Amino acid sequence: MPKFLTSINAISWYFLFPVIFIHFFVVAFPSILSLLLCLTDWNGFGRINYVGLENFQELFRDRVFKKAVKHNIIWTVMFLTIPVIVALVIAYLLTGIKRGQLFYRLVYFFPYILASIVNCLIWRYIFHPRHGLGGWFENQGIDFLAKSPFAMKETALYAVAWVDMWHFWGFLVIIYLTGMYQVDDSLYEAADIEGATKFQKFRYITLPMIRPIFVLSLIIIIIWSVPTFDYVYILTMGGPAYSSEVVANHLYSQAFQRMNVGYASTIGVMMFFYVGIIVGFFAILRRMGWEV
Amino acid sequence: MNKILNIFLTFILTAFFATSTFAATKVVWWMESSADTDPTVQEMMCDAFNAEQDEIELECVFKEDINDTIRPALLSGSGPDMFDTPGASYIKIYQDAGLVKSMQEYADQYGWQDKLLGWAYNSGVFDGELYSIPKNYETMIYFYNKTLFEENGWSTPNTLEEVESLAAKIKAKGMNVYAYGSAGWQPTHEHLVGNYFNTYAGPDNVYKALIGEKKWTDPEFVEAIELLRKHMVDEGYWSGNLETYYSLDWDDFNNEFATRGSAMLMIGTWGFNVTATNFGESSDDWDWNPLPILNSQAGGAPNYQLATGGTMSINSSSKNADGAAKVIDWILSDKARALKVTGSLGYGAWLLPLKYTDADFDPNIDPRQKRFLTEFAEASDSGNYGYTTWTFYPNDPGVHIWKDMEVVWAGDITPLEFMEESQRLWDQAREDDALVPVGKR
Numbered sequence: 001m002p003k004f005l006t007s008i009n010a011i012s013w014y015f016l017f018p019v020i021f022i023h024f025f026v027v028a029f030p031s032i033l034s035l036l037l038c039l040t041d042w043n044g045f046g047r048i049n050y051v052g053l054e055n056f057q058e059l060f061r062d063r064v065f066k067k068a069v070k071h072n073i074i075w076t077v078m079f080l081t082i083p084v085i086v087a088l089v090i091a092y093l094l095t096g097i098k099r100g101q102l103f104y105r106l107v108y109f110f111p112y113i114l115a116s117i118v119n120c121l122i123w124r125y126i127f128h129p130r131h132g133l134g135g136w137f138e139n140q141g142i143d144f145l146a147k148s149p150f151a152m153k154e155t156a157l158y159a160v161a162w163v164d165m166w167h168f169w170g171f172l173v174i175i176y177l178t179g180m181y182q183v184d185d186s187l188y189e190a191a192d193i194e195g196a197t198k199f200q201k202f203r204y205i206t207l208p209m210i211r212p213i214f215v216l217s218l219i220i221i222i223i224w225s226v227p228t229f230d231y232v233y234i235l236t237m238g239g240p241a242y243s244s245e246v247v248a249n250h251l252y253s254q255a256f257q258r259m260n261v262g263y264a265s266t267i268g269v270m271m272f273f274y275v276g277i278i279v280g281f282f283a284i285l286r287r288m289g290w291e292v
Numbered sequence: 293m294n295k296i297l298n299i300f301l302t303f304i305l306t307a308f309f310a311t312s313t314f315a316a317t318k319v320v321w322w323m324e325s326s327a328d329t330d331p332t333v334q335e336m337m338c339d340a341f342n343a344e345q346d347e348i349e350l351e352c353v354f355k356e357d358i359n360d361t362i363r364p365a366l367l368s369g370s371g372p373d374m375f376d377t378p379g380a381s382y383i384k385i386y387q388d389a390g391l392v393k394s395m396q397e398y399a400d401q402y403g404w405q406d407k408l409l410g411w412a413y414n415s416g417v418f419d420g421e422l423y424s425i426p427k428n429y430e431t432m433i434y435f436y437n438k439t440l441f442e443e444n445g446w447s448t449p450n451t452l453e454e455v456e457s458l459a460a461k462i463k464a465k466g467m468n469v470y471a472y473g474s475a476g477w478q479p480t481h482e483h484l485v486g487n488y489f490n491t492y493a494g495p496d497n498v499y500k501a502l503i504g505e506k507k508w509t510d511p512e513f514v515e516a517i518e519l520l521r522k523h524m525v526d527e528g529y530w531s532g533n534l535e536t537y538y539s540l541d542w543d544d545f546n547n548e549f550a551t552r553g554s555a556m557l558m559i560g561t562w563g564f565n566v567t568a569t570n571f572g573e574s575s576d577d578w579d580w581n582p583l584p585i586l587n588s589q590a591g592g593a594p595n596y597q598l599a600t601g602g603t604m605s606i607n608s609s610s611k612n613a614d615g616a617a618k619v620i621d622w623i624l625s626d627k628a629r630a631l632k633v634t635g636s637l638g639y640g641a642w643l644l645p646l647k648y649t650d651a652d653f654d655p656n657i658d659p660r661q662k663r664f665l666t667e668f669a670e671a672s673d674s675g676n677y678g679y680t681t682w683t684f685y686p687n688d689p690g691v692h693i694w695k696d697m698e699v700v701w702a703g704d705i706t707p708l709e710f711m712e713e714s715q716r717l718w719d720q721a722r723e724d725d726a727l728v729p730v731g732k733r
Contacts, residue, residue: 045389129536151538237478241702259687
């Protein structure tokens with residue numbers, strides 16, 4: 001047998017082969033196919049007609065797509081701020097708790113391990129106009145709070161994002177907490193000797209020391225915000241009047257309700273490029289010497 | 293030793309060929325799953341079929357979201373011998389892709405056209421051949437709390453003026469006019485749009501628009517949408533206001549109707565079962581009526597819109613298509629059995645569109661349900677019917693109806709803009725040859 005076939009290098013490829021094989025057929029091949037389908041008018045079944053860049057032209061005329069992109073941006077900004085701040089504060093406070101910390105960790109992390117449908121049903125029930133908070137407010141004569149925020153176009157997107165953030169920040173708490181535990185205690189001891197306040201220690205020791213994990217969490221949030229789907233679909237299906245429509249929801253509607261698979265692929269390709277730009281941006285930062 | 297081996301081999305081969313030759317042909321049928329109905333269907337249809345004959349073994353497989361499940365199976369050239377779809381618009385796509393088998397030869401052989409109501413048979417005919425048969429039919433009606441109406445001296449409404457006058461009286465009593473909601477099922481909106489098209493613009497005009505002889509932007513359709521907007525947004529007929537309508541689900545609004553939260557429930561005939569059950573726990577009585585006609589020019593009274601709730605078809609790659617056709621024929625051949633099955637399901641599922649007569653009914657049937665079954669069959673078979681969006685609309689215009697109706701209600705677009713978009717999508721569907729069949733009126 002030729003020597004290169006039994007080299008350490010080759011053996012590692014043998015172990016990788018099953019994963020690469022599966023990845024190619026399950027991820028890479030459909031992705032490539034999707035890139036091709038965006039140039040067609042395929043309905044998911046019959047003939048595939050080449051339509052050039054028609055789908056892209058349609059995309060830039062599509063008012064729902066524009067709305068969905070705007071909502072994704074709002075969604076990303078909300079997730080980059082509210083859950084991050086909440087999680088940072090909670091994680092920092094938790095580092096000061098010596099007894100019962102596990103209980104608090106469990107409490108914060110619990111929504112994250114619940115299925116999205118369960119989280120959504122809980123919150124839908126809480127805001128229900130008949131037997132949730134809405135019914136209670138109505139009985140108190142506070143009619144403007146009696147309506148479910150999921151059912152009002154002014155609030156639907158924020159209400160859905162709230163439920164998703166409620167489930168998500170427990171995850172951030174755990175990863176920030178892990179980062180904070182890796183900070184060398186001697187830095188805090190030195191700061192104590194210098195008379196630093198709690199906030200100063202957080203600002204000048206904790207935050208800089210957890211920066212790699214912090215930046216990673218931001219990248220995760222930005223990337224995960226692009227295909228966000230389940231909470232929107234379950235709670236509002238993008239309504240009322242597209243007020244909570246996000247890009248992935250629009251893609252689903254085009255592919256599986258309107259049977260415009262070619263057009264849906266075009267939306268998928270745009271999402272792919274957007275994520276590519278984000279990843280590329282952080283890769284450039286890394287090359288420039290940023291700790292990301 | 294050789295002799296023993298010969299005897300052994302002969303035995304094995306004989307057993308193998310005997311099994312192959314005399315084994316029943318297996319027919320697999322993927323059906324839309326519903327936890328409430330699956331056990332009854334299994335027992336009264338699948339098991340009953342297997343018990344009656346030895347030639348075919350029918351295996352019923354219940355699947356969630358049948359259309360999402362069947363699509364990859366058909367595309368890969370496999371899948372079951374028979375399958376359900378949510379409606380005729382899906383069959384059109386399968387037929388274009390050659391994934392569904394023409395059943396015309398079986399229809400001719402077994403005389404299915406004579407057994408089925410004319411419109412139901414025609415709903416499965418594409419390019420002159422039969423591809424699907426409705427498993428269930430339904431129409432839109434309204435239920436009302438009979439006891440409440442009698443207590444207050446209210447009459448059931450038949451015209452727009454009567455609807456609006458009654459609505460004012462109901463609201464004055466602190467109740468909602470209609471119970472309804474779309475939480476969990478956004479396409480609920482299309483029920484209302486279809487009702488207003490058929491009772492305001494009228495079935496003749498809807499038919500003309502479906503076949504392209506009229507524009508959806510014509511005034512009667514725009515006015516119908518404006519009237520619906522007024523009743524939904526300005527008047528809050530459904531569950532009090534638009535936001536509550538968006539928030540109530542199936543259980544919520546049925547409960548609201550049964551507990552006098554609302555006086556009426558405008559819904560499809562799939563509501564018979566739950567209404568009977570919920571009112572069974574109350575001292576109030578209920579009844580139903582065809583929809584009120586909202587425009588004296590509309591015609592079409594009594595207004596029964598045609599709708600098929602699911603279809604059955606044969607897979608084009610089935611190796612047991614003849615067996616599958618025999619299963620279908622068995623299902624269509626006995627009206628009394630069909631009524632018994634659907635009766636066990638509260639007439640909300642498996643209501644096959646057969647030509648029922650008085651003699652076919654169980655004497656214990658609820659007279660209100662019997663009245664619907666006979667009146668609908670009579671009216672629809674004589675050509676007096678309207679059209680539901682979920683049976684006669686192609687996919688894209690169909691989704692537009694329920695997705696974008698919210699935009700009208702939100703005040704972001706006008707009814708005319710809504711109908712202009714509808715017309716554009718219809719033109720596109722017509723150009724793409726994506727229309728579903730509409731029998732000649």
